[in-house]
Amino acid sequence: MGRSEGDGVVLRLFRRSGDSATELVGSAVPLERGLQAYVERNMTALLGVRFLDTEVRTGPLHGGRIDSLGLDEDGSPTIVEYKRGRDENVINQALFYLAWLRDHQDAFEALVARRLGPDAVAEVDWSSPRIICVAADYSRYDVHAIGEMNRRIDLVRYRQFGDDLLTLELVASVAGGTARGGSGGGLVVARPTAEQRLAGASEAVRALYDDIDGRLLDFGDVHSVQLKQYVAYRRGPNFASVKVQARSLLVYLRLDPAAVELVEGFTRDVRGIGHHGTGDLEVRITSPAGLDRAEPLLRSAYEAVA
Template sequence: MSGLKLFRTDTTNGGMTEVMPRLAEIEADVQGLVETHMETLLGVRFLASEYSTGPVHGGRIDSLGLDENGSPVIVEYKRGTDAGVINQGLFYLAWLMDHRAEFEHLVRDRLGGTAASQVLWSGPRLICIAGDFTRYDVHAVREHRRSIDLVRYRYFGSDHFGLETVASVTGHPALVERARRRGAGVSPVRKQGGQMVELADAVDEVLVGLGDGVTRVQRKQYRAYRRLRNFASLCPPQQTKLLVYLKADPKEVDLVPGFTRDVTGLGHHGTGDLELQLRTERDLERAGDLLRLSYAAA
């Protein structure tokens, strides 16, 4: 169980009261809450609930969605600790990979043709949300070749809900390496050479080093850095600068012309409303607090 504790401050007498964590009464409570607020909680657009896998497989996927990078997402829920949740999710993930056209049809119906044409089949995800996981669960996900997130939930009092990532694994390294050789993500950076290559490598090192559980997702136009949700997107370099997009709120940042820009509502590759323009490693050092702020928000 998580060691996280939540306290309520009493402004009247200056005291503090612990808000005791609890599990849901029934599994459906967690599922209903997450599905209603899936994009806020997980960075995933909700597609369907209790999706039938047909008479042959005879199962129902708890939730189907599409994440910020276009990856298909299966979400499975358990009220408490259940060793079967990972295997059940992997079973459904295998079904999904065999029914791509059906999933794309669902995306087209719910989100439109553009979203359906950009589904990223190289990175399907399984998110397991449960009351807790064992150390054997954590070890098991690291042995699989799929992208799996183990997420612990807790209710605190009557109006607080917490999610904690216990483990996060992104596919098989060989698959990522093949994607890079095909020219995905930041690979085009290396074709341009020079100072921007070194700066892109430095940005990558800093973003991955912000904490445990950071994973990369390769897209043609950008590379996303993700915890449970994206917190940064690195674009291939322009002639003299790199563009990085963060999930930090531009309204909470002192914008500096030529360094930071509010791109809320403006079209751009990647995700996030705060644009960083990096030209030197000194710019990267200046951006350190903003990178950590975005990481914490994810």
């Protein structure tokens, strides 16, 4: 079939040849170990996750092996599981491994130190560990189920087109609601970042946040995730990160600052400057007029990750 059928978006891929359009025939053959290895080698580009390890044994108590472990662009520990057969319950399996991961934070951080360097351990954010499931297809029950699980889960569907094309679709995504605290901490209910920071912000900033949140989500196929320091808006990878301050919003966009006319007090190049959030362009928004002014930049960042 040349399209991806199901509860998500129908994907059709065409080859342009002059004025003609030829639909490419996609394959949903069972995922092989070679494709898992390919995803692991290219995990940053494909999933926005830095690869850490493969086939991680969970010991005699859990008695399994996590397909892939990584650290995403927000610093969230990430489990990637691949569904090889239609009847395999990959979501429950990943949740089982998530329990192991939260009980072995020290081991995970030691792995981060070995693979990415000791400084990377400070980036690890345990407020919202993440599960990514990769499969040829999902049922409507899978899509409904993750909404009931109160965990941060992404369902990604793949299709292969010949020997040289691979597509990945984000079929469904939920942000979750509970998280474990720092290394060795107990289970706590994580208050959303927006709620924490908005509590100390002015009424005007709270109104600005509501406005920008609505505008970003209205772009379509956008998912927001509330993290420890900011709210990430993503379309696959993050395209915007919003940090609430007492009198303003700081927005970090996945745009090249060199391609933008920088205006003092409004936009700033933060390449090489430590900051929370994904993106090299910082936009400071202090008023509704400033948000209107920023909207073309928000739209450009959204379109850049299409």
